[in-house]
Amino acid sequence: MGTWIYETDQAIYWMEAQYYLDKIVKTPVAAGGSEAVVVGIKRWFASDQPPGTMRIVRGAVTEPTAKPVVIPPASGIPSKPGTRWVASPNFNSRNGTPINTIVAHNTAATLSSTINTFQDPNAQVSAHYVVARTGEIVQMVKDSDRAWHAGDRVVNDQSIGIEHEATYDAKGLTPAQEKSSITLIKYLIAAYKIPLGNIKTHRNILRGATECPVLIWATDADFEQWKKTKLV
């Protein structure tokens, strides 16, 4: 059905089918009512493909869902695997530090408990990705932002943290989880030109202070072997 406009009391949405491509939030004005700055959409109205429909909804409405962003593969870079976005407040800026490291972790908790912890501002911890035992990949911090996972300032500046869901009762990678982890890591390696030697375990970083990810890779020799057989 192409693209079209959807307007509610709160916002104007640029839609494609049931998803919105862009959302322009309305701001209340002193004289009453509200206004929205629709510069991008104005330009689009003047284009060759203006919207076919405009729907105005009043009263309580459900906000349409944003269209999932599909990142097309750049030449030679495998496409990014699908992720579920669950925002964590626990991040800050990399201040321009380039990404050159991946740190592998285990959650030592279930997926839902891990998500709760990473969503808790008091916990002061997060990771970019959590790879669930089902194979689902949850992204909680944007790659371009700095997550708080390594326990080391410099490493956090330059790394992507990947948690793997595991508990003391459910250790090791499930086949679906391993497939997702490999796809994700291969994508990150290609996207950020990360050398294999910079794919590390958390205990590589904090020698003696943590055993993480012992629930997935019992020893660093296991991890090195896994890298050699699965990522190359």
Ligand SMILES: [Zn+2]
């Ligand atoms: Zn860890």
